[in-house]
Amino acid sequence: MYTFVDNVTEFEFNEFAGNHEKTHLLQSYQWAQVKSTYKPLYVGVKEDGKLIATALILIRSLPLGLKFAYIPRGPLIDFTNQELLKFFSDNLKKLAKANGCFMIRMDPGIAYKVYKVEEKDDSEETEYGQNVIDTLKSNGYIHRGLPLKMHDSFQPRFVAIVNLDDTTINNYQTRLKSSLRRIQKRGTKIESGTYQFLDEMSSMIKLTESRKNVSLRNRDYFKQLLDAYPETAEIYIAYLTPKKNIEVFTKEINSLTIEVDKIKDNSPKKAHRLNEQINSLKSLVEELEDVKDEEKTVIGSMLKIDFGHTVNLLYAGNDVKFSKFSPQEFIYDHIIKESIAKGYKYADMGGVEGSLDDGLTFFKAKFNPEIVEYIGEFDMPLSFKYKLFNFAWKMRLKLRNR
Template identity: 40%
Template structure:
């Protein structure tokens, strides 16, 4: 299948994910890859970007980040896809296949503990287990999974500003008062963004992505790749403070001794 057909299917599917887009293989260019799909009555019903990590002794592993993309409730389709993928894997001396589809399990408030958060997953797990897949369990540590299992969301709605917590409103006013500006663009901000990432690495003692990685992302996602930066003109703040200081000093001089 061609890139347009592949991406169109992924984009319009409920399990759409960037990591299953056609060009993600170009971002992960230190892996080999292959594009897979299933047609039913000449209609594309499943796709999967398979990343291939070559291992010693001519072995390899397959990984489908946030994939494959298909109707997981269609047990026959899931079974057929993995049966065919395992046949390809056997020929390629693949020792295991790893996949982590982005199935939406549940929503719950971050301040509460929802004991029924996994109640609807058994249907999917039974299907995957019938394909001989091994579920790694409902882990909570980020180190236990390749992709994050939890995502913090704030859903937008009309008049959302009025319902924000007092602390959030105060932070917004604080940023406005300090002249914080949000700017965005693409390649023109790459150097500055990369510099800030390096500063974060140094300050936090962590290893993050380098400039080359972000350049590759922008190059492969021309319509979707955007860099956002928050800027603050400290020189203007300094000048404003000086003007305010002079004004206050004049007021002090003109104020009576007994005045508050």
């Protein structure tokens, strides 16, 4: 016999959600602390006293007194169990109506397709994903389709996820592996921490916002994440020690120059290769010219949170003035290696555009992720106000996509 629970405790909730096959950070108990302007509801279904389904529901308030219930990357439930799904949906509708909501929107973390970037055109729908779509539609939910653009849904429908095991590093693109070897030689270093790196994190994000003409997040938001996940949230910074770096590069330039002078007449090809190395080192010194007297210069940052079996790489920024030191590649690689050692199964690199032809996709593809294409969003209308909201939402997307 099923029992609907509308106040699951934090321990019970995270114990179930953290171990669920389809677990996601956005279905952790603490996520509501990050979305502090929403009213959270922690619900679940028990059978014989044992939790068998959970959902973090966020009640969002809109202008004119409108409200709707949103379940990001959830619920965590066995969608093949028709009886359970109907019981959950019936109680969910009652709860949403009691909270004055005109609709429920859910975004199940169920894959519609899974493929490598280069295999997109040959990919096929997963049987389970299609079954869940059909099941939800038969239970009265409206499928909002399969949009390609990242901002056409509340959460990105296309996400790059790296499977973590003993083959992961070897499966990097060849160019990335070569680049990582160069980065280590160039002296890029990494530190990790929490609140002590908030300023560095926010400054790197501001540089990225300015460069890409986008709005991301600010220092207060990053602090919220650290507050909500004190045990698993970390900030990583990539940095240089310019004075020391320049000393090392200059010493190497001088050494190579002496060697070139010795062999240039007898080994012109080798001398040419050495001159290329010298020019490369000189370009690194030039890149450090503005910070040559500094002991430490931060050139990149990332904030990540672990939940369940997944490491979530949430926000990253870098200073393009130091692009030759490749801070982002170095940080991603560092966290991936660290996560493999800790036994995590996946590294969620976040959303990409469904066209898979943008710069963000090209960057993430270096790490050979799988593209997980989710089944999309589903709405359950509870009032005539749903049609008005849906019309306004479509107009908003139309204006944005002009």
